[in-house]
Amino acid sequence: MIFLKNHMELPKQDVRYIDTRFDLTNPEWGEETYYKDHVQGAIYWHLEEHLSDMTRIEGRHPAPTKEQMTKLIQVSGLTYDDAIVVYDQGNAPFAARAALLLLWAGFKNISIAREGYGKLREVLPIEGGVVWVPTSNVQLTFEDAYLATQDDVKHQIMSEKPLIDARSNDRYKGIHEPIDSVAGHIPTAINIDWEQLKTEDGLMTQDESAKLFKNLSKQTAIITYCGSGVTAAPLTLALLENDFLNTRLYSGSYSDWILNNHVETSK
Incomplete structure (x- = not known):
């Protein structure tokens, strides 16, 4: 771990x-x-x-x-x-x-x-x-259980299990998209901005980050994503540290999803 x-x-x-x-x-x-x-x-x-x-x-x-x-x-x-x-x-x-x-x-x-x-x-x-x-x-x-594919994300949506978007709230809502060609988020995803993990002393400790996940169940499979699979990594590890052991990172993330799939916005 x-x-x-x-x-x-x-x-x-x-x-x-x-x-x-x-x-x-x-x-x-x-x-x-x-x-x-x-x-x-x-x-x-x-x-x-x-x-x-x-x-x-x-x-x-x-x-x-x-x-x-x-x-x-x-x-x-x-x-x-x-x-x-x-x-x-x-x-x-x-x-x-x-x-x-x-x-x-x-x-x-x-x-x-x-x-x-x-x-x-x-x-x-x-x-x-x-x-x-x-x-x-x-x-x-x-250990393939740590990385998720686009097909895994589709199954996650169909089974109504949590998807977590680690980007900023404006990008998640589709209000502002500075990088990708399509604004919005993967359908059904919730938003936990990874930058909330930052403190003056560095990334949050396990005890500090636990409060970000208080509404999630440790018994449910979780998939995280961001724009390209980079900034969601610290959020994924924070979840694993807090005993959300069935957590995977969608390595292609939003920039992969939008190539062939529709998105939602929350403007």
Whole structure:
């Protein structure tokens, strides 16, 4: 299970750090920043080069294939015995995206540095440049229950089970749509803006986020989505942390749904 942890709570031994800093408006920023300085020993995962398959058409940031994820894990030298800490710039969705894909790939011991890199650099050794790691030959056992497809969403609607839209309320209602060609939301979806998870100290702890889900049943299957499967990742993990264990992320999300399906608005 994922745990969003303060810097003092993170594992101390046999730790592998993954830097996922990114800027959706400047895709080169995160990697350039990583080269300047990062946690000692950290590898870098790029949202669009490593955590997405940009050759596919299922939305703006389709999930990588199992073959691509296996190659990434092996090239990164990761094994199931590692304690993995993922971080981004803080109050961002990129570490959560990586962590959710690691869950999908069968990893169990994953932490997100909820305060982001700014706090880590105050307490951990920092270096620049590129980190070399030996490859691994781990064979992954994927947990498909963490990711949902468009067909899963259609079944969710027919069975009247919850869909949660993690975008802003204006985008959910169809009042303002700055990115996608069609405004609105997937039919029957409710709205919980993922940005409610942000605090001055980083993403909410489990106790803090519990209040966002007080009207949901832990016995019901839930599917989350956003625009492209990125910003819904922290909301998905917050639900899992709060024992909504039958929660999946629609990896194609709204940008995939609108290719072939109708939407609703709440103007």
